[in-house]
Amino acid sequence: MRPYEVMIIFDAGLEEETIRAVIDRATEALTARGGTVVRVDRWGRRRFAYELKHRLEGYYVLVEANAEPAAMAEMDRVLSLADEVLRHKVIRIADRLAGRARRPASAPTEPTGV
Numbered sequence: 001m002r003p004y005e006v007m008i009i010f011d012a013g014l015e016e017e018t019i020r021a022v023i024d025r026a027t028e029a030l031t032a033r034g035g036t037v038v039r040v041d042r043w044g045r046r047r048f049a050y051e052l053k054h055r056l057e058g059y060y061v062l063v064e065a066n067a068e069p070a071a072m073a074e075m076d077r078v079l080s081l082a083d084e085v086l087r088h089k090v091i092r093i094a095d096r097l098a099g100r101a102r103r104p105a106s107a108p109t110e111p112t113g114v
Helices: 016-031 069-081
Strands: 002-011 036-052 055-067 085-092
Touching (some): 016 055, 069 085
Antiparallel strands (some): 036 055
């Protein structure tokens, strides 16, 4: 399983229930294929740096998950089909940044007490 972050930007005019329904639909697609959702962080309304689809504000949500690439591709597909999502980005987190650095097979030992 690989660590991922998914940033989702919704239309700021949507109801909380609508946003929650889209997030639930996307995370269910992920968990149905063996992935796990680590955290869903709702950032709330933020102003855009530039106009995006004739809007100046969006509702940001960050989803952290562990999944295989096929499961994450399904979540990406579900988000791309949702009309409520203005933009989304799936990013694979490097193992060393996720706190899961690979260790060498056998670490050299140093003699003690010599």
